[in-house]
Amino acid sequence: MSTVNIPRLDLDTYVNGDAAQRKQFSDDIGKAFNETGFVTITNHGLSKELIDNLYKQVKTLFALPDDVKSKYEIPGLAGQRGYTGKGKETAKGFKVPDLKEFWQIGQTVTDGDPVKDEYPANVMVEELPEFNQVTLEVYQKLETAGKSILKAIAIYLGLDENYFDKHVHNGNSILRTLHYFGIEDPDSLPADAVRAGAHEDINLITLLIGASADGLELLTRENTWFPVSAHGEDVVVNVGDMLQRLTNGKLKSTTHRVVNPPRELMKNSRFSVPFFLHPKSDMDLTSLPSTIDAEHPKQFSDMTAGEYLDERLREIGLKK
């Protein structure tokens, strides 16, 4: 039997709870991140209206003609802002690109902040002012939820509750709106073409809206695929490689993928919106000494978040 512990946790019990509720949340998320690397979260601060409007905007964006979208595909940005077209991202170790197109929004930093010059400006969709406005609001709300989750994780790790704050303040996080496009003729595809090939996320944690649509699966410790499904507006949260490195593998960056639907449903699109919570590039990802002992020898080389991101963007074909 596979050990698949994906608890459904109420973030409000951490943010506004009493000491016992906060401790319970932190224990529960820590345990799940140690076993399976995934939880689902309720009361994350995004209303149903906001999520519905987000999806409305995302569908409108991807329905724009390809020549309009490609005007927002900006060379030199490694897909980190604006549009990335079909066939551009290939999961590490795969030959055939994923069956998706996406749009990425990054951090908004006020003038005068030292990281201002590190980040490219966001790309605005001229045709859809509401897309720009709604995605900015979603970015900020998911960032706030993510910061609270990192506080609970810090406590689980025996660190100061505010350990992550200075690293994620003005961090290099990305909101990705994703379209897995419909395929009219599945026979035209290479045999191994999938919506999203098996991969691990690069960042600290990922908050995903939209796993209510089928397709997302995680790889269990027994090497079997297990479907991840969220209720309604719940947000799925998983550990990324940066947090796994920092904790010497105590928190698991679990491999996941998005499978193709049955053949007769291949013509239907799927949309999803992950928020990849990144620290600033100068965060040291060297494993915490408390996570290294005789039973758990050091697994990873010492790197900063910026060095690690650069290496990974090259591996997935976004950076040349």
Ligand SMILES: O=C(O)CCC(=O)C(=O)O
């Ligand atoms: O579309 C999904 O459900 C998951 C997307 C994902 O894993 C990713 O973009 O890293």
Ligand SMILES: [Fe+2]
């Ligand atoms: Fe992912």
